[in-house]
Amino acid sequence: MLTVHHLQRGQSERIVWLCEELNIPYELKLYPRDPRTFMSPPELQALHPSKSAPIVQDGGITLAESGAIFEYILTKYGDGKLSVSPSADNYADYLYFLHFANGTLQPALLRARMATKMGLPPDDIGARLALNGMKKSLKLLNDRLSASQWLAGDEFTAADIMVVFSLTTMRLFFPYSLQEYQGILGFLQRVNKRDAYRSAIAKSDPGFQPPMSAEAPAQ
Numbered sequence: 001m002l003t004v005h006h007l008q009r010g011q012s013e014r015i016v017w018l019c020e021e022l023n024i025p026y027e028l029k030l031y032p033r034d035p036r037t038f039m040s041p042p043e044l045q046a047l048h049p050s051k052s053a054p055i056v057q058d059g060g061i062t063l064a065e066s067g068a069i070f071e072y073i074l075t076k077y078g079d080g081k082l083s084v085s086p087s088a089d090n091y092a093d094y095l096y097f098l099h100f101a102n103g104t105l106q107p108a109l110l111r112a113r114m115a116t117k118m119g120l121p122p123d124d125i126g127a128r129l130a131l132n133g134m135k136k137s138l139k140l141l142n143d144r145l146s147a148s149q150w151l152a153g154d155e156f157t158a159a160d161i162m163v164v165f166s167l168t169t170m171r172l173f174f175p176y177s178l179q180e181y182q183g184i185l186g187f188l189q190r191v192n193k194r195d196a197y198r199s200a201i202a203k204s205d206p207g208f209q210p211p212m213s214a215e216a217p218a219q
């Protein structure tokens with residue numbers, strides 16, 4: 001059986017959510033963050049050279065990296081669900097947004113967080129690049145979600161699961177506002193109505209309500 005190793009308040013919530021949406025059996029192992037450093041505990045780090053979550057195990061396989069884990073689970077256990085067939089008109093949209101989350105949005109947010117934490121002045125070239133990258137990514141997402149119910153089109157797919165962490169739980173670590181992004185806020189409301197999402201959060205971070213409102217969460 002698949003084992004999902006989840007570092008609480010972290011990106012691995014996506015893997016739990018994916019399993020819940022697919023309704024596949026899995027064992028969930030929870031790891032609280034070190035309260036001082038927010039890093040993963042040694043027992044989780046020992047599982048894979050990446051030393052970071054998500055990590056899944058399946059028989060003799062141990063796999064890290066959200067995107068690789070998504071492909072693994074969708075291909076092996078997905079039975080065609082939550083993905084888009086290469087013959088469909090929206091296949092390229094599906095692929096683009098599946099990779100956009102970790103390829104563009106999450107790195108842009110991390111760069112902006114770094115610039116903010118370093119206290120760089122707004123006219124610093126590094127700060128400008130970082131904040132522009134973040135705005136550009138959020139605008140792209142907002143435009144798409146203002147025109148389309150879900151990222152790949154009319155149907156909910158794995159691409160929607162991949163992006164949500166960066167717009168919700170990530171804001172605990174980098175509290176940014178979504179006030180200007182009504183398309184994203186509407187999308188988050190649709191996400192929050194999904195039983196599989198709520199059940200994934202309840203199992204992976206009991207009692208936690210990921211920030212979904214426009215305001216930047218208080219730190």
Ligand SMILES: N[C@@H](CCC(=O)N[C@@H](CS)C(=O)NCC(=O)O)C(=O)O
Pocket residue numbers: 007009010011012038039040051052053054064065066067102
């Ligand atoms: N690109 C990786 C990023 C993994 C990652 O940075 N995970 C964070 C959790 S959000 C982590 O484990 N941080 C704690 C640590 O590195 O000790 C993925 O998507 O799997």
